[in-house]
Amino acid sequence: MELFNIGFISVTLIDILDIAIVSFLFYRLYLIMRGTIAAQIFVGLLLIIAFSFLAQAINLKAMGWLLRTLTDIWVIAFIILFQPELRRLLVILGKNPLISRFIHLDVKESIEEVASAVAQLSRKRHGALIVIIRATGIRGFVETGISLQAQLSTALLVSIFNPKSPLHDGAVVIKGQIIEAAHCTLPLSHVTKSGDTVLGMRHRAGLGITEQVDVISIIVSEERGTISLAENGVMVSGLSVQELLNELRNRLVKSPSKSWKNIWSGSRSNA
Numbered sequence: 001m002e003l004f005n006i007g008f009i010s011v012t013l014i015d016i017l018d019i020a021i022v023s024f025l026f027y028r029l030y031l032i033m034r035g036t037i038a039a040q041i042f043v044g045l046l047l048i049i050a051f052s053f054l055a056q057a058i059n060l061k062a063m064g065w066l067l068r069t070l071t072d073i074w075v076i077a078f079i080i081l082f083q084p085e086l087r088r089l090l091v092i093l094g095k096n097p098l099i100s101r102f103i104h105l106d107v108k109e110s111i112e113e114v115a116s117a118v119a120q121l122s123r124k125r126h127g128a129l130i131v132i133i134r135a136t137g138i139r140g141f142v143e144t145g146i147s148l149q150a151q152l153s154t155a156l157l158v159s160i161f162n163p164k165s166p167l168h169d170g171a172v173v174i175k176g177q178i179i180e181a182a183h184c185t186l187p188l189s190h191v192t193k194s195g196d197t198v199l200g201m202r203h204r205a206g207l208g209i210t211e212q213v214d215v216i217s218i219i220v221s222e223e224r225g226t227i228s229l230a231e232n233g234v235m236v237s238g239l240s241v242q243e244l245l246n247e248l249r250n251r252l253v254k255s256p257s258k259s260w261k262n263i264w265s266g267s268r269s270n271a
Contacts, residue, residue, distance in 0.1 A: 113157070114174070125225040133180075145184030148181055227240070
């Protein structure tokens with residue numbers, strides 16, 4: 001159904017809907033990249049495209065050819081430069097509530113066990129890195145560690161992260177009520193500071209894995225005994241055991257509709 005005309009161009013309801021959807025997607029993409037180096041690169045690419053149109057308009061042949069060459073390969077450059085952001089965007093899109101309806105992990109009991117273990121580790125100041133898989137597996141990272149396939153328990157987690165244990169370095173990966181592996185190697189985040197605090201390797205690894213896959217990581221500082229939680233490349237630090245328990249319940253035991261709303265809200269917590 002035609003709504004109005006702009007010169008010789010007719011605008012229909014479908015056109016308006018199309019523009020609204022594209023605008024919404026670009027806005028959400030901006031929220032994901034906001035505050036990162038990728039946002040600055042994205043602006044630079046837009047400027048190159050704008051200068052290319054300008055050079056063609058005023059007939060600057062040499063400049064137009066140079067900028068046209070750059071814009072011809074911008075798609076490849078976009079994929080290379082924005083690989084972490086694109087991977088994170090695909091992870092977010094993968095958290096579709098329709099998929100969540102068919103994927104169910106029994107995590108209620110696991111949350112209690114993990115929180116109890118974290119409380120003991122924090123009190124003893126034993127460093128720990130625990131990764132909880134939400135929907136998709138992380139087989140590639142699990143295979144870097146020692147396969148356990150053991151029933152989750154507080155005692156086992158505390159034993160693994162005992163400084164005298166050969167498995168205490170690296171991450172423990174949990175799926176449902178099973179500890180899949182320990183001593184796992186995780187990718188490091190490019191973020192090195194949280195406010196005035198310099199992030200150590202354990203915190204950067206806990207943050208880095210959440211930037212790439214759909215997991216929640218819990219980090220216990222060996223130096224201060226503080227508890228941090230990371231999800232979607234955002235870290236919340238200085239949690240009490242009860243606050244950790246509440247966060248895990250909110251993030252792991254919730255309705256698909258609420259999950260979808262939180263994913264697209266664009267809100268970010270301070271690390």
